[in-house]
Amino acid sequence: MRSAKLSLVLRHLRDHGPRSRARLATDLDLTRSAASALVAELSDLGLVRAAGIERGGLGRPGTSVELDGATVCGIGAELNVHHVAALALDLSGRVVAEHRLGIDAQQESVEQVLDRLVGLIRRTDDDVRAAGGYTVAATVGVAGLIDRPREVLTVAPNLRWRDVPVGAELRARLGAPYAVSIENEGNLAAIAEALPGDPNRQDILVIFGEVGVGGGIVAGGRLLRGHQGYAGEFGHMIVDPRGRRCGCGRVGCWETVSGLRALLDAAADPEDAVRDPALSLDDRLAELNRRADLGDTRTIAALDSVGSWVGIGSAMLTNALNPSAIVLSGYFAEIGRHMRPAIEEQLQAGVLAPHAGGTRVEFSTLGFTAAVRGGATVALDAVFDDPTVVALQRADALLGGAR
Amino acid sequence: MRSAKLSLVLRHLRDHGPRSRARLATDLDLTRSAASALVAELSDLGLVRAAGIERGGLGRPGTSVELDGATVCGIGAELNVHHVAALALDLSGRVVAEHRLGIDAQQESVEQVLDRLVGLIRRTDDDVRAAGGYTVAATVGVAGLIDRPREVLTVAPNLRWRDVPVGAELRARLGAPYAVSIENEGNLAAIAEALPGDPNRQDILVIFGEVGVGGGIVAGGRLLRGHQGYAGEFGHMIVDPRGRRCGCGRVGCWETVSGLRALLDAAADPEDAVRDPALSLDDRLAELNRRADLGDTRTIAALDSVGSWVGIGSAMLTNALNPSAIVLSGYFAEIGRHMRPAIEEQLQAGVLAPHAGGTRVEFSTLGFTAAVRGGATVALDAVFDDPTVVALQRADALLGGAR
DNA sequence: ACTCATTTGTTGAGATGCCGGACAAACTAG
DNA sequence: CTAGTTTGTCCGGCATCTCAACAAATGAGT
Numbered sequence: 013m014r015s016a017k018l019s020l021v022l023r024h025l026r027d028h029g030p031r032s033r034a035r036l037a038t039d040l041d042l043t044r045s046a047a048s049a050l051v052a053e054l055s056d057l058g059l060v061r062a063a064g065i066e067r068g069g070l071g072r073p074g075t076s077v078e079l080d081g082a083t084v085c086g087i088g089a090e091l092n093v094h095h096v097a098a099l100a101l102d103l104s105g106r107v108v109a110e111h112r113l114g115i116d117a118q119q120e121s122v123e124q125v126l127d128r129l130v131g132l133i134r135r136t137d138d139d140v141r142a143a144g145g146y147t148v149a150a151t152v153g154v155a156g157l158i159d160r161p162r163e164v165l166t167v168a169p170n171l172r173w174r175d176v177p178v179g180a181e182l183r184a185r186l187g188a189p190y191a192v193s194i195e196n197e198g199n200l201a202a203i204a205e206a207l208p209g210d211p212n213r214q215d216i217l218v219i220f221g222e223v224g225v226g227g228g229i230v231a232g233g234r235l236l237r238g239h240q241g242y243a244g245e246f247g248h249m250i251v252d253p254r255g256r257r258c259g260c261g262r263v264g265c266w267e268t269v270s271g272l273r274a275l276l277d278a279a280a281d282p283e284d285a286v287r288d289p290a291l292s293l294d295d296r297l298a299e300l301n302r303r304a305d306l307g308d309t310r311t312i313a314a315l316d317s318v319g320s321w322v323g324i325g326s327a328m329l330t331n332a333l334n335p336s337a338i339v340l341s342g343y344f345a346e347i348g349r350h351m352r353p354a355i356e357e358q359l360q361a362g363v364l365a366p367h368a369g370g371t372r373v374e375f376s377t378l379g380f381t382a383a384v385r386g387g388a389t390v391a392l393d394a395v396f397d398d399p400t401v402v403a404l405q406r407a408d409a410l411l412g413g414a415r
Numbered sequence: 416m417r418s419a420k421l422s423l424v425l426r427h428l429r430d431h432g433p434r435s436r437a438r439l440a441t442d443l444d445l446t447r448s449a450a451s452a453l454v455a456e457l458s459d460l461g462l463v464r465a466a467g468i469e470r471g472g473l474g475r476p477g478t479s480v481e482l483d484g485a486t487v488c489g490i491g492a493e494l495n496v497h498h499v500a501a502l503a504l505d506l507s508g509r510v511v512a513e514h515r516l517g518i519d520a521q522q523e524s525v526e527q528v529l530d531r532l533v534g535l536i537r538r539t540d541d542d543v544r545a546a547g548g549y550t551v552a553a554t555v556g557v558a559g560l561i562d563r564p565r566e567v568l569t570v571a572p573n574l575r576w577r578d579v580p581v582g583a584e585l586r587a588r589l590g591a592p593y594a595v596s597i598e599n600e601g602n603l604a605a606i607a608e609a610l611p612g613d614p615n616r617q618d619i620l621v622i623f624g625e626v627g628v629g630g631g632i633v634a635g636g637r638l639l640r641g642h643q644g645y646a647g648e649f650g651h652m653i654v655d656p657r658g659r660r661c662g663c664g665r666v667g668c669w670e671t672v673s674g675l676r677a678l679l680d681a682a683a684d685p686e687d688a689v690r691d692p693a694l695s696l697d698d699r700l701a702e703l704n705r706r707a708d709l710g711d712t713r714t715i716a717a718l719d720s721v722g723s724w725v726g727i728g729s730a731m732l733t734n735a736l737n738p739s740a741i742v743l744s745g746y747f748a749e750i751g752r753h754m755r756p757a758i759e760e761q762l763q764a765g766v767l768a769p770h771a772g773g774t775r776v777e778f779s780t781l782g783f784t785a786a787v788r789g790g791a792t793v794a795l796d797a798v799f800d801d802p803t804v805v806a807l808q809r810a811d812a813l814l815g816g817a818r
Numbered sequence: 819a820c821t822c823a824t825t826t827g828t829t830g831a832g833a834t835g836c837c838g839g840a841c842a843a844a845c846t847a848g
Numbered sequence: 849c850t851a852g853t854t855t856g857t858c859c860g861g862c863a864t865c866t867c868a869a870c871a872a873a874t875g876a877g878t
Binding site for chain 2: 232234334363
């Protein structure tokens with residue numbers, strides 16, 4: 013009841029930016045007295061602070077209140093085939109710490125990979141503490157199917173892992189005083205794209221492309237996880253039954269025609285440098301962008317073909333979900349501008365609603381940090397859900413310095 | 416504030432059935448005093464009543480409290496190509512009144528059809544009043560795309576309507592003291608299948624098949640409407656680009672291979688009685704069921720083929736949404752038992768998650784009343800959201816007898 | 819049959835938090 | 849410099865929740 017009001021105020025400050033107590037009162041339909049009292053309590057918890065004077069209007073200027081980012085942080089981490097990463101975000105959305113490490117999950121044991129990830133999370137937490145803050149929770153994104161109720165990684169074709177209780181393993185290794193949860197990587201990337209407070213980012217479809225294609229659905233500002241947490245596996249929708257065999261064993265999965273490999277195969281001969289896995293992905297995509305800019309016929313045809321498939325799949329999902337935007341992330345964000353016409357053409361053609369239901373095609377600007385940012389956002393949700401938890405957490409963090 | 420707690424209690428009684436005040440207190444983490452006070456207030460509002468003594472346990476037996484269905488009703492209505500219908504549900508889910516009228520929307524003017532529907536809603540409301548109750552709200556399901564923010568029927572291929580402000584038209588004609596809202600028919604059918612309190616019916620995918628194929632998505636117990644309210648248009652996902660032309664003008668829409676027409680075309684020659692539109696749909700489907708039971712090769716092959724397509728589309732949506740159940744409604748419910756093997760085969764083959772992510776294939780038992788039931792449920796949501804509204808509504812209903 | 823433990827529902831006292839109004843503070847407009 | 853406006857705080861009143869106590873209704877044990 014009390015925490016619900018505190019949560020309301022805190023979220024409002026996050027979603028709509030700093031503002032005076034009086035403004036909070038009118039926005040949230042409270043009295044000025046109530047707003048003042050709530051702000052005072054949030055201030056005692058170390059979650060908000062004064063942010064300067066609001067000059068310009070008529071009458072006495074208000075003292076603006078903003079989220080206090082200094083102390084409370086959430087950690088997002090990522091466990092992927094070619095890298096592990098961790099990132100800490102404070103309440104105000106600032107990056108406090110960031111670490112990244114290249115690995116080859118297929119060549120290392122499960123234990124080794126988990127140890128590396130735990131090391132990264134520890135270092136991130138250390139950075140947070142060094143900066144005078146503390147960690148409230150950590151959420152780890154994994155490139156595979158996460159059975160949420162059981163907190164088990166069920167299947168990860170690209171990692172080649174099966175039935176690993178990642179949540180319990182990480183908790184045991186970390187022994188941390190903060191909560192640790194796991195989530196599908198694409199789902200976290202989707203959360204990162206659902207910008208709080210932006211009305212055009214409350215019902216979105218995020219499609220994340222690398223070798224595989226995944227993603228997530230945000231509906232009404234909330235992540236759609238499905239019954240067991242398996243929602244968002246767009247890459248394995250079968251769109252071309254007479255097509256190519258997929259890594260998952262099926263034929264014609266969407267990622268076989270819209271994934272990175274499909275693009276590279278269509279755009280270049282096997283000996284071409286853009287198909288050399290030893291070179292950095294950024295460089296190879298930059299080269300394709302250059303060729304497309306110069307008007308290279310084969311490159312443009314490849315981008316058109318892949319773009320059409322991206323559009324066909326997007327149209328199906330748009331008929332089902334009617335999102336306000338489709339956010340293309342991963343390699344699509346790097347090279348998608350050349351695919352846009354083909355994607356939009358298929359979207360117009362394949363969606364029943366006029367003007368494709370108003371769905372816009374957008375490209376992510378978060379790059380490779382989408383998943384870890386989403387993870388940190390989820391971790392911070394604990395605070396926004398119930399701001400009073402930090403009272404306990406803070407005591408824990410100060411007392412239990414040894415872990 | 417207070418209404419939030421009242422709402423909590425009322426919903427709990429709906430979702431988990433009658434129970435004592437003490438049980439409510441422990442379930443909802445309240446004190447017994449608070450629970451008593453809340454029940455007393457709900458009782459004053461005429462929403463709950465005593466339901467008998469709970470014998471059997473140790474100690475003093477509790478007096479069970481249940482939803483009082485006698486007074487408060489919600490109306491659901493439906494506007495479809497071949498019929499209009501209306502149904503009133505009381506708080507406890509009992510059908511208080513039901514009316515149905517065959518029409519041919521393509522032969523009549525928009526005004527005529529709306530007048531017929533209004534007449535049906537009026538008669539239903541009269542029945543409610545005759546039974547000593549009153550109507551709190553009405554929700555009308557329409558077979559077409561509803562732009563929710565604007566409350567306009569954007570496009571309805573089967574009705575052949577475009578840009579009709581159905582909400583405003585109905586309100587003007589009814590001049591009713593209760594709220595009137597509109598919604599897509601498939602979405603209402605989906606709500607009707609999401610049984611409150613059943614944990615296996617909180618994340619479901621409802622597919623409704625007649626000539627067209629539509630449906631709705633319930634995620635976390637809440638209807639997924641999308642940005643503009645166009646979500647759930649599964650029938651026009653393009654699944655077979657080399658296939659047949661659809662009524663919407665595109666090629667290969669899912670409903671061209673899984674709709675009723677596809678089944679009838681495959682199962683019988685043009686002169687066969689099962690393809691005679693003059694005969695009742697129920698009789699024709701019964702005949703197909705009979706033939707399949709007798710082992711007729713062509714019928715079984717047709718059901719297998721259509722079932723496979725139903726399964727292929729379901730698998731795509733299951734990858735994206737991970738529902739706990741796919742509820743097949745409309746003509747699928749009548750004849751689906753012969754399709755089940757083909758559907759489940761494609762689901763297993765097309766879903767990445769092991770065992771198809773635990774998604775079960777179920778058949779609706781609501782028949783043609785699904786949409787109107789869903790509409791009445793939505794109408795009653797106003798009461799469950801804020802039980803105090805009935806205090807005003809009741810005064811209105813008693814005073815403003817003339818409308 | 820009687821007593822005791824157990825559970826229910828109600829009641830009253832106290833605490834908490836919100837609302838409304840009053841008030842001083844701080845600023846703009848003229 | 850004054851009048852008007854808006855902000856933030858303080859205080860009495862009200863509603864609501866909690867806590868503790870108590871009577872009522874039952875089963876279990878002797």
